[in-house]
Amino acid sequence: MSSQTDYTPPKVWQWNTESGGTWASTNRPIAGPTHDKVLPVGKHPxxxxxxxxxxxxxxxxxxxxxxxxxxxxxxxxxxxxxxxxxxxxxxxxxxxxxxxxxxxxxxxxxxxxxxxxxxxxxxxxxxxxxGHFIPTEHSARTECLSWLFWQMGSAPYLGGGFGHFYSYAPIKIEYCIDRFTMEVKRQLDVLNRHLETHSFMVGDQYTIADIAIWPWYGAVVQNNAYNAAEFIDAPAYPHVIRWAEQIAERPALKRGRIVNRISGDLADQLHERHDADDFEHRTQDKIAAASD
Amino acid sequence: MSKKVAPTQSLGETVEDLHIIFAELDKSYDNRRPIGRSMIMAKAVEAIKNKPALSGGIAAAMKNGTIIALEAAVAHPILKPVIARLAKA
Structure with a gap:
């Protein structure tokens, strides 16, 4: 792999499967299936x-x-x-x-x-x-959708940009880390200013806008993503931290965040969820204890 | 065509409304902690914005110079930042 200073792009880019990085073996430049497999279908709608x-x-x-x-x-x-x-x-x-x-x-x-x-x-x-977690009144609904689409457009800078170059890339490239840190900090400032005067993203209503934003931006300020809270100076965004902590206390969120999770504490991993009581009996700590 | 006039209220009514809002919020959130202060700030701004007469009373106090008297009468640590934020909006 070339260093950051001696690379000149070729006339036509070629796929180099040895490009390195955490996700190098799974990323590819073509769409479509690689193998035949039918997805399982459970009992619920x-x-x-x-x-x-x-x-x-x-x-x-x-x-x-x-x-x-x-x-x-x-x-x-x-x-x-x-x-x-x-x-x-x-x-x-x-x-x-x-x-x-x-x-x-x-x-x-x-x-x-x-x-x-x-x-x-x-x-x-x-x-x-x-008919829940989205306002029915037109202007509030529009505000909700604006923040939902804001998240969809913004998070790739946090995950694919900042997270990739700060955490996953095989070499640390200052230019890339600077570029995406700058943007992520700007995004956090957008949220911080908004949450200074709003308890949730859409005033006092907890909506899909909060549900979309929390797993990305709540995680980064609570140091649950990329181990980067100190690097991005999370305490500079106190209103985002307040909002993240407030939402993190919701029982449904505590359940939802561990579904299909395969890293972290065993008690926070429910690999598959097929029934409500799986949270009681099927987390990885319970499965490990039962097999001992 | 009639022109819409923002409703307003007296300084005394404004003080009373703010006392009620902050008393309620202080029961729910700890104003000694940054997280609690942030929550009180957000909730107070939302509550004020939802009461046009109260917003009008605060705006009038900012305009006619009685805002210092208002702050002294309410005597809540979050009121000043709330008013600063409302002034920016």
């Missing part, structure tokens, strides 16, 4: 194919919030998609999401099953389907 990354957490947090307020139709099976093993390139997964990214949802409660991909689209779909 909603079938989620996901991994407990921030984008995956958004959906499971909303589903747990919907169940917590009594929406039984939000019962779901959450199947684990191991992106490091290339599960997202199976023919079954690509049929649900041609973009081969988690999360992807199949709703079997509609006359013909409805596929939904892109985490923001899934949040909007579920919020509209059940």
């Amino acid at each position: 909603l079938q989620l194919y996901s991994l407990g990354t921030p984008n995956g957490q958004k959906v499971t947090i909303l589903l747990e919030e919907l169940l917590a307020i009594g929406e039984a139709g939000a019962e779901y099976d959450a199947h684990l998609i191991k992106i490091s093993d290339g599960d997202q390139f199976s023919s079954g997964f690509v049929a649900v999401n041609p973009n081969s990214k988690i999360p992807a949802l199949m709703d079997h409660s509609t006359p013909t099953p409805t596929r939904v991909f892109e985490s923001g689209s899934i949040l909007l779909y579920l919020a509209e389907k059940f």
Whole structure:
């Protein structure tokens, strides 16, 4: 691999499978399936194919919030998609999401099953389907959607930009880290200024905007992403920290954030979720204790 | 065509409303901690914005020079930053 100073782009870029980095073995420049595999289908109307990354957490947090307020139709099976093993390139997964990214949802409660991909689209779909966590009044709804789309446009700078170059890249490149740190700090300042005078993203209502933003920006200020809270000077964003801590106390969020999670404390990993009581009996600490 | 006039209220009513808002928020959040202060700030601004007469009373106090008297009468540590934020909006 070239160092940061001696690289001249060739006339036509070629795929170098030895490019290095944490995700080098799974990333590729072409779409479509790599192998045939049918996705499992559980017993509930909603079938989620996901991994407990921030984008995956958004959906499971909303589903747990919907169940917590009594929406039984939000019962779901959450199947684990191991992106490091290339599960997202199976023919079954690509049929649900041609973009081969988690999360992807199949709703079997509609006359013909409805596929939904892109985490923001899934949040909007579920919020509209059940009529919760999205305001009905037009201007508040518009504010909610503005922040939802803000998150979808902004988080790639946090994850794919800052997170990649600060945490995953095989070499530390100052130019890249500076560029994306600058942008992430600007984004945090946007949130901090807004949350100075709003208890949630849309005034006093907890909505899909909060659910979309928390797993990314809440995680980074609470030092749950990239171990970067000190580097980005998280205490400079006290209103974001307050909002993140306030939301983190919600019981449904505590459940949703551990679904399809395969790293961290064993008690915070529920690899697959098929029933509400899986949180009591199927977390990895319980499974490990039972097999001892 | 009639022109909309922002509703307003007296200094005394404004002080009383702010006392009620801050008393409620102090029950829910610890104003000695940064997190509690941030929450009180956000909730107070939301509550004031939701009461046009109260917003009008504060705006009038800023305009006619009685804001210092208002701050002294309410005597809450978060009021000053709340007013500063409302003035910026």
